[in-house]
Each structure stands twice: as C-alpha cells, then as structure tokens.
Amino acid sequence: MLSFVIILSFLAFASGCDTVECIQEVLLSLNKDLLRSLDTQDGLPNPSVHLALRLSDYHNLGKENEHLVKLKTHLHNDIQNSLSNNKPVTGRLALYIMALKSSCYDLVTATFTVNEAKDTLLTNLKRQMELEKEHILFTHRPLTNYFQYSLGVLALCVSGIRVNNHVSNKLIKAVEHRAFKNFDMHAMAGMALQCVKDSGSHVHSAELDSALIKIKQTILASARVDGHFGNEFSTGLAVQALLAMGDNPGDYARSLDAIRTTARSNTYHNPMAISQILPALQHKSYLTLKTKECLNEDNTLLLGPTNPVVVLPSDSKVDVNIEVVTSNGAHIVYSLDVPKGSSLLEALELLNSQNAGFTFETETSLWGPFLSTLNGEQARQGDRRYWHLSSDGTALKEGIGDFRIEAPQKITIRNTSY
Ligand code: B12
Incomplete structure (x- = not known):
C-alpha cells in the first residue's frame, strides 16, 4: 500500500502541474518567496525583484512601498556613484527605471547629477545608450552586453520615450549577425524590439520584422524535451518574449508547465531567478509595464510566520x-x-x-x-x-x-x- 502511495505521488509530481490548484499553489509560493526575499537579501535592493512583485496580480502593498523607498535611496545612490565615476550602468539603470514605473512613480521627479548637470533618469539612460551605441560602432560590442543594451531600449520604450533609430538598428544588426553570446539575450532583445515595433517609431520596419522572426525562431528551436527553452533559468524570459511577440499560446504552454515542475523541485531559490519567471507564470511580459496603472490593486499577499530553519552542518x-x-x-x-x-x-x-x-x-x-x-x-x-x-x-x-x-x-x- 505504502509503495502504491509513493508511486502515485511520484507520478503526480512527474506529470507536471497543470491543475488549477497546482498552478495557483506554485504561483503563490513563488510570489511569497520573492516577497520574503525583500527582508532577507543582503546588499542593494533588487529592482528586478521589485518589478516582478509589482507586475504580479497579488500584492503586499506595505512591503512593496517600503522597498520602493529603499530603491530610491540605496540603489539610486549606487547608480549615481557609478555615473559620477563613468562606470557603465545601463542594465541597472534600466531595471531601476522599470521598477519605478511599475510602482507608477513619476519618473520626471527623480534625477541624477553628473558633471554638475542635473537630468532625469530617462535622459541619463538615453545618454548611456548613446555611449553603448558608439562603443558598438568602434568595437562591434556594447560597453556592457546585449542583454543590458536591450534592457536599455526596453526601459526607454515602455516609458514612452522614442528610441533613436540608430540605437535600435544596432540591436537589429546584432540579431542579423548572430552576435549574441548568451541565449537569454534573444529574449530581452525580442521584448525590446517588439516594444519599438508597437511604438511605430522605427523607420526600417522590414529589418525590424525579420529580426523579430529570427528571435522567435531561435527561442522556439531551443525547446528541450521537458518543455524548457534553453535552460531552467532561461525559460521565464523566453516565455515573456514569446508572449510579448504575440506568439501562439500553444508554443509556450508546455514551458509554463516545465517552469512549475522545476519550481516544485525547489530549483528557483535565487530571488533573481524567481523575478524572471513570475511574470511569465502570470502570462505577462515586461511590455505590460507600458499600460500599468496602479489602481484597485489586490493587497492580500501575507507572509505567515516562518519557522527558523536551523541548518546543521552535515556529518557526511x-x-x-x-x-x-x-x-x-x-x-x-x-x-x-x-x-x-x-x-x-x-x-x-x-x-x-x-x-x-x-x-x-x-x-x-x-x-x-x-x-x-x-x-x-x-x-x-x-x-x-x-x-x-x-x-x-x-x-x-x-x-x-x-x-x-x-x-x-x-x-x-x-x-x-x-
Ligand atoms: C551576460 C551574462 C554573463 C557574462 C557577464 C559579463 C558581461 N559583461 O557580459 C559572463 C559571460 C561573464 C557570465 C558569466 C556567468 N554566468 Co551569466 N549571464 C549573463 C546574462 C546573459 C546577462 C547578465 C546581465 O548583464 N544582467 C543585467 C544586469 C543589470 O544585472 P547585474 O547583476 O548587474 O549583471 C551582472 C551579473 O549578472 C554578472 N553575472 C553574469 N552572470 C552571472 C552569473 C552568476 C551566478 C552571478 C552571481 C553573476 C553573474 O555579470 C553581469 C554584468 O556585470 C544572464 C542572463 C539572465 N537571465 O539574467 C546570465 C546568467 C545570469 N548567467 C548565468 C551563469 C550560470 C553564469 C556562470 C556561472 C556560467 C559558468 N558556468 O561559469 C558565470 C559566472 C561565473 C562567476 N565567475 O561567478 C545564469 C545564472 C543562473 C543562476 N541560477 O544562477 C544566467 C541566468 C544565464 C542562464 N540562463 O543560465 N554571464
């Protein structure tokens, strides 16, 4: 009898998680883990975590507001320091802007002062993107990497800023010349370029369309037998990109199931990993930021008391x-x-x-x-x-x-x- 129960529970686990109860359970558990990470994480407040919490359907508004204050002080000062010291900061600045936008914070009111000039965050990001673009022109590589370059384009675009055609063209060319070193760069570029396409501001629409098709093909071609795209840590962004590009839901349904199955094996404990999959699990991409309004939000996400986990050093x-x-x-x-x-x-x-x-x-x-x-x-x-x-x-x-x-x-x- 006992072995029958064990086999049954193994089968339930192995056959994925596609019942309404299981889907909801995994979602809430990851959402709570992410919320809990606000109190437990060392170092700077994480803008990607904030973004994912704010894009979720479930909220703890008190904790999210506290975190927003931390971002506006600690992360803000850290980026200010990097800018003052001419350190490339494109990705972090882009995530910071998207985090503020996800809390419907008025972006015009936040500024950085560099070389005695006080400018908004968006003006600073535009300047970083110009530096990135120049770097590609001379060295064929961005100052940071194409993941951060795409984040920059995306943050400007979802904030309603017209992205300079020369800037988006560099990303289109990178897709065309297969210049991405890491699979996840396709997903971020897909979201960025789809946003540019939707904004109607790009003049070379044929090139843009062909880059989007190439990105979609690359992502779909990377599907593993278990449903993941790339690896377990790439699938969240890949699904977000397919959602943004208006893909057929049938193409990523298995991947969402794969993410849930992996989540149940406790693989996603790094808050950064959870922050990239949580929007996808709720059928959202970073593009939903464009229309985000912070009205009538749920405020039911509560963290029960946690039993302190005492990890004893293993004997073996x-x-x-x-x-x-x-x-x-x-x-x-x-x-x-x-x-x-x-x-x-x-x-x-x-x-x-x-x-x-x-x-x-x-x-x-x-x-x-x-x-x-x-x-x-x-x-x-x-x-x-x-x-x-x-x-x-x-x-x-x-x-x-x-x-x-x-x-x-x-x-x-x-x-x-x-
Ligand atoms: C670009 C990139 C790299 C570049 C970064 C340098 C550069 N300028 O290009 C390089 C090639 C160095 C790299 C290395 C590694 N990477 Co990497 N990387 C990325 C990628 C595509 C983008 C990171 C980024 O720019 N983020 C944006 C900015 C704003 O965030 P940031 O934290 O400030 O960025 C810095 C860190 O993320 C750091 N970094 C990059 N990768 C990793 C991995 C780990 C574990 C850590 C702690 C830090 C780190 O470099 C970034 C630039 O300075 C992500 C993809 C993703 N989904 O996030 C994978 C990703 C973060 N990398 C990953 C991995 C596994 C690694 C390696 C451990 C691979 C390996 N087997 O050696 C090593 C790190 C080893 C080490 N020395 O500690 C995984 C992490 C998964 C996880 N659960 O931890 C990701 C998610 C890719 C994936 N889907 O598998 N990576």
Missing part, C-alpha cells in the same frame, strides 16, 4: 577536487573534504582557511556573489574575461553562492574569454 563529507586554470594555461588542483550540501562558495572559503595558498575575491551582483579574482588573478568584464565554472566537464548553471556540492566531483574554474 564529500571529496572535491578544485582545479584552477589560469589565463596562461597553468593549472593547479586542490583536494579537500567539504560537508555534503556545502555551496561552492563555502568550499572556496574552507580551502582559503586551510592556508593552501588559495585566495579568491567576489563582486556583488543582482544574482549574488560573482567570482572575480583567484590567487590574485582577475578575470574582469573590462578585459572580456571571466572565471568559468564547470563540474566534471559540464558548465555549472548556477554561481558559487547557489551551486551545492552533493557528491564527489572535480570543479574546474578556468579563466576564459568571452
């Missing part, structure tokens, strides 16, 4: 080899035992504390700690290099803060160009 140890391959090809392997279930970050900290001559540094990002320096060697965005992570030859789908070591393995950290 796992044997890991950490191989570091530097830019000149030299490699060194460190062996250590870590408690089962440790994050890769915890393993690196342990290795560092063992005085094996191993050091590392991280930079904060919206996704958590980004590994930037190993044994004194930096792999930096400015040089188009990064420390690539893989386990037994397979690229990790998560960063050092999220990836958990459950079994013996060799983790390779390689200084790689992109």
